[in-house]
Amino acid sequence: MSDSQLWFLENINLQFVFCPKKVDRGDLETVDHLSFAAHQYVYLPEEPAQKIYLINGGRIKIGTYGEDGKEITKAILTTGEVFGEMALIGQESRRDFAYALEDTDLCVLEKGDLHKMFRERGELQTYFLQLIGNRTLRLEKRLENLMFxxxxxxxxxxxxxxxxxxxxxxxxxxxxxxxxxxxxxxxxxxxxxxxxxxxxxxxxxxxxxxxxxxxxxxxxxxxxx
Known part of the structure; x- marks a missing residue:
């Protein structure tokens, strides 16, 4: 089962990390909660990379555009998965777009807040390092498959x-x-x-x-x- 799709991983409750108010009180109207209708963009290339997102329900497509304007799909993510994580390793602006394939509910964290959590919980930092590494390896494998x-x-x-x-x-x-x-x-x-x-x-x-x-x-x- 996916290491990026579980609510609980190595004693980490990702939903509580991203949406503590929602978990505690069922409160949907908080600053850490966003909803997108189907076919809406969460972000576009060149926009500031300041937030990391957890899909609380729905599906998100991550993609980019080639020099000829052709759309390239990198990943399709579903409930329990995280995206926007490249903001954590120095990406100042988005290189990809994130697009809601259906009505989607997101929990959101500012990257500065997540970095503070890293200092308190080393296992959380390890999780995101694994997430970034695994996604990089999958993209490399896809490229090799396309060629060979x-x-x-x-x-x-x-x-x-x-x-x-x-x-x-x-x-x-x-x-x-x-x-x-x-x-x-x-x-x-x-x-x-x-x-x-x-x-x-x-x-x-x-x-x-x-x-x-x-x-x-x-x-x-x-x-x-």
Whole structure:
């Protein structure tokens, strides 16, 4: 299960760290809480990088724009995950955009407040170092896959990554809830929606996976690999 998706990690309650008032009193109208409607931007490139966000509900797309203006999707994050963390290591302005894919509820911390917490709780600093490191490694792996692997392999590798980071074991099978759309998988693997559709349907026919709009169930992890 994802090291960035758990409310509790190494005795850290991320929801309490980011939204203490909300946790204590159920108060949604606090300075550390923001809501975004679907298709709204949380931030855009070149905006000041002063805040770090925890997704309390909903989904966020992290991306950037190439020199030709083409959108590049870097990550799609869901409830329990953190973003904007590069502000913690000296990024003064955003290089990416953050975009709400659906109605989304965020808890927010100023980076200065989080740095103060680091001095009191070393395990919190360790968590964010691991988070930044793991995301950097995943982006490097995606780049290598784009250069050296076929479209089909990139898609099956991505499904395996979903199991590793967001999945849970159900008997002898593995389940991923809040399944991504075919277009989102295509954007994250550098393929087309038609190719994703073809590969997923092939895997379903071979009874390796089953899926619908809400979840994916991997019936045979060895065959997926």
């Amino acid at each position: 692997k076929s479209s089909r392999t990139r898609i099956t590798d991505f499904l395996r990554e979903l199991i590793d980071t967001r999945g849970r074991k159900v008997g002898y099978e593995h389940e991923v809830r809040n399944m991504l759309t075919h277009k989102e998988i295509a954007d994250l693997t550098g393929t087309s929606r038609q190719t994703v559709n073809s590969v997923l349907n092939e895997l379903r026919r071979d009874e390796v996976i089953s899926f619908d709009r809400k979840r994916m169930l991997v019936r045979d992890l060895d065959r997926l690999q």
